[in-house]
Amino acid sequence: MKVTIDIDCTPAEARAFLGLPDIAPMQAALMDEIEKRMKANLQAMEPETLFKTWLPATIQNWEQLQKLFWSQMAGSGRKE
Known part of the structure; x- marks a missing residue:
């Protein structure tokens, strides 16, 4: 014996029937908060702003790299 049951209902009706909570208000509040943070x-x-933020660190790192290279090159020319 084979029985087929077709249920036609909306997701909200299925949640209510199964006793699941309605999270739509919480989701809307969360999306509003995310939108505010993204705009900020x-x-x-x-x-x-990005240029001002990144440039000093980049220049400082570049100078450190140059000093490292020069110190290695100066040290490699010495005979022991």
């Missing part, structure tokens, strides 16, 4: 962080993504 977009200001930091302006090219001028």
Whole structure:
């Protein structure tokens, strides 16, 4: 014997029938918070701000790398 049951209901009706909580209000609040944070962080993504933030560290690292190379080259010319 084979029995087939077709149920036609919306996801909200299925959640209510199974006793699952309605998380739509929580999800909407969470999405609003994410949107606010993304808008606030977009200001930091302006090219001028990024340039000012990254440039000093990049120049400092480049200078350190140059000093390392020069010290290695100066040391390699010595005869012991």
